[in-house]
Amino acid sequence: MRIGLTVLALAAIASGCTQDAGERITPAGGQQPLDAPAAQALDSYASRLRAAHAVRVAAARRWGLKKVPLSAPPAPAKKPRIKTRKGFEVTGHRRLNLPPVFTTIPTRDKVVFLTIDDGVEKDPEFLRMMDDLKIPYSAFLSGLLVKDDYRYFKKMQNRGVALNNHTVRHRYLPGLTYRGQRREICSMQRYLELRYGSRPTLFRPPYGNYDRATLRAAKSCGIAYVPLWAEEVFVDHWEYREGDGKLRPGDIVLTHFRGRQQWKGTMPDMIRRFLNRVTADGYAVGRLEDYLGDPEGPPPGGSPGRRAVGN
Ligand SMILES: [Zn+2]
Numbered sequence: 001m002r003i004g005l006t007v008l009a010l011a012a013i014a015s016g017c018t019q020d021a022g023e024r025i026t027p028a029g030g031q032q033p034l035d036a037p038a039a040q041a042l043d044s045y046a047s048r049l050r051a052a053h054a055v056r057v058a059a060a061r062r063w064g065l066k067k068v069p070l071s072a073p074p075a076p077a078k079k080p081r082i083k084t085r086k087g088f089e090v091t092g093h094r095r096l097n098l099p100p101v102f103t104t105i106p107t108r109d110k111v112v113f114l115t116i117d118d119g120v121e122k123d124p125e126f127l128r129m130m131d132d133l134k135i136p137y138s139a140f141l142s143g144l145l146v147k148d149d150y151r152y153f154k155k156m157q158n159r160g161v162a163l164n165n166h167t168v169r170h171r172y173l174p175g176l177t178y179r180g181q182r183r184e185i186c187s188m189q190r191y192l193e194l195r196y197g198s199r200p201t202l203f204r205p206p207y208g209n210y211d212r213a214t215l216r217a218a219k220s221c222g223i224a225y226v227p228l229w230a231e232e233v234f235v236d237h238w239e240y241r242e243g244d245g246k247l248r249p250g251d252i253v254l255t256h257f258r259g260r261q262q263w264k265g266t267m268p269d270m271i272r273r274f275l276n277r278v279t280a281d282g283y284a285v286g287r288l289e290d291y292l293g294d295p296e297g298p299p300p301g302g303s304p305g306r307r308a309v310g311n
Contacts, residue, residue, distance in 0.1 A: 059132045066276045080107055096216065101228060104248060104251050107250040109250070118170065118256050121259035125268055127159070136287035142168065145257075166205075167185055168188045172209055173210055185218050186217075233253055233273060233277075236263070247283055
């Protein structure tokens with residue numbers, strides 16, 4: 001912001017010079033002329049802020065939101081330490097250094113994270129809406145559900161959305177052998193690399209169901225984080241993991257790529273419900289990946305040579 005101001009100040013000085021050489025604009029009665037460069041810069045900066053706000057107000061109105069969504073704070077420089085939620089551990093979780101399973105990011109920022117699963121509905125209006133409102137979200141894709149129009153998700157990725165792993169065939173993983181689970185997760189990693197050029201480190205098991213083999217398999221496929229969710233938003237209601245029905249800082253919210261064939265409304269209808277509630281409660285929408293450290297960093301616990309567990 002300071003750099004922006006300096007640039008603006010320089011621009012103002014430059015325009016001040018040309019103004020001196022040419023005609024001066026006579027201010028309306030009672031107003032002081034803005035001829036000091038710093039004052040001009042501030043005025044220009046303030047009018048830019050006003051313009052940016054006006055754009056957000058217009059976008060919120062265009063998409064039928066009750067209020068303008070709050071802006072998220074900048075991504076934390078120091079990433080929070082992600083631990084497995086109590087009661088969500090598997091046997092040997094710590095000892096095998098398995099990926100953490102969590103529903104909330106430990107943060108004081110008043111943010112929640114939007115995650116969208118599967119990939120059945122491919123609504124272009126949804127892409128326009130999120131772009132227009134500048135709301136971040138993360139996708140968890142299942143190969144079988146996206147492949148009839150995988151380019152839709154390429155557009156999403158081009159707009160800065162991370163495409164994460166939700167297995168190839170969306171099976172109930174604990175019902176499969178370790179090898180079967182590994183195939184579901186690793187094949188999706190290969191698919192995402194082939195189609196979108198990236199191998200994510202985030203994975204969410206279908207239905208949120210997993211066992212020890214799931215986490216061992218996920219780790220061996222390069223997965224570092226297993227985010228579940230604290231709330232789920234549908235087109236016509238919310239569901240909560242906690243009994244009190246409150247949002248908390250860092251909560252991960254789940255929803256799905258669904259349209260009129262799956263529920264009574266469109267993706268934009270669902271996003272409206274989501275944003276109206278989140279904004280009314282004083283929360284902004286953050287980007288989940290911004291709160292997760294680089295898994296390529298030093299291994300937690302400092303054990304040398306991270307080996308893939310099991311094969
Ligand atoms: Zn799913």
